[in-house]
Amino acid sequence: MSHDYDPLAAESFDSAHADYARLREQCPVVHSDTWGGFWALMKHDDVATAATEWQTYITSQQNVVPKVAFTGRRPPLHLDPPEHTPYRRALSPLLTERRIARLEPVVRTICRDLVARMVANGGGDVCADYGAHMPVAVFAHWMNLDSDAIDALVDAGRRYNVAVQSADMDTTKETSSLLYDMAREVVADRRATPLPVDEDATSALLAVRVDGEPLPEEMIVGTIRQVLVVGLIAPSVVIGSIAVHLSRHPDLQAELRADPSLMPAAIEEFLRLYAPYRGFARTATCPVTIRERTIPAGEPIALVYASANRDADVFDEPDSFRIDRPNMKDSLAFGRGPHNCVGAALARLELRVAIEELLAAAPSFTLAGEPKPTRFPEIGALSAPIRFGVAA
Secondary structure: OOOOOOOOOOOOOOHHHHHHHHHHHHOOEEEEOHHHOEEEEOOHHHHHHHHHOOOOEEOOOOOEOOOOOOOOOOOOOOOOOOOOHHHHHHHHHHHOHHHHHOOHHHHHHHHHHHHHHHHHOOEEEHHHHHHOOHHHHHHHHHOOOOHHHHHHHHHHHHHHHHHHHOOOHHHHHHHHHHHHHHHHHHHHHHHHOOOOOOOOHHHHHHHOEEOOEEOOHHHHHHHHHHHHHHOOOHHHHHHHHHHHHHHHOHHHHHHHHHOHHHHHHHHHHHHHHOOOEOOEEEEEOOOEEEOOEEEOOOOEEEEOHHHHOOOOOOOOOOOOOOOOOOOHHHOOOOOOHHHOOOOHHHHHHHHHHHHHHHHHOOOOEEEOOOOEEOOOOEOOEEEOEEEEOOOO
């Protein structure tokens, strides 16, 4: 088997996208022997097809490259339809755009407090000092956790994030186990003192019945564990990547400060340019031939959303920021098919408010050093040091 690609090769913030542009042209269906061997799809149509055709491309065997799940299965991502459906149905009403809009004051307060600390210091690392803290605190509020549990989740979430991105498997396992313990405590607390199912994810899961039977206890715990971490890493990566882009384009900073109504469309284009995932995986249930390469059944296939979203066959001038793209619906930033991101509305709210508050904090900001890139399965900024400017 040919080895077309080394995911462990040194990267800069920009180099991975240049590599993917070359692969889209020369080798759009990639094989690597890293991590026991996997395939990667680079073209938009191939990624969208694999994400949509769930009967052929399943997620229950391996859902990410490299494989980092050390413990039990965590619905809904670790299950295929129809097994995953009751879990998504329980969570979806709590993640609608209308319900999530209620969280905006909470998100804005968290962002303002974090940015104020950075401003007081003249700058900081947008990822470590801002993006890594905000989504954890927001999720904790969405989960109706008490203040002690929020503090514990913020700490565990930060450690988990650093461990995954540093390929520290021992600490990843340790913090993953800690997050499982937290999930069990949440489930036990809600079982003892339920909250309304239209206000609390855990209570909603406990109320689900399939053929008259409740969902298995460990699967509920696994779902809560998944919910606790699903938004920990990606928002930080995207916020960091957007900060890098804006630091390089002060004219765009000025435009967004002058006209905040542009922000929702800008966030969609930022998500297309800086889709944070390249390692979400599927496994083919039978041999599949894509662009004259045959992938055997049972081998993991990475869906490189970050590459698909810069495919020139779909997006004109794909590496350029264009706030008025007519085909933004083709963006795969939140996936496609039955495993598209159920928390997309929350992610959009977090990103919009985070960038609004970052822009409002000072007349300008610039990079204070080279951004550090993430490793697989994410792509983007792991570290983005900035300094704030002062009014002229």
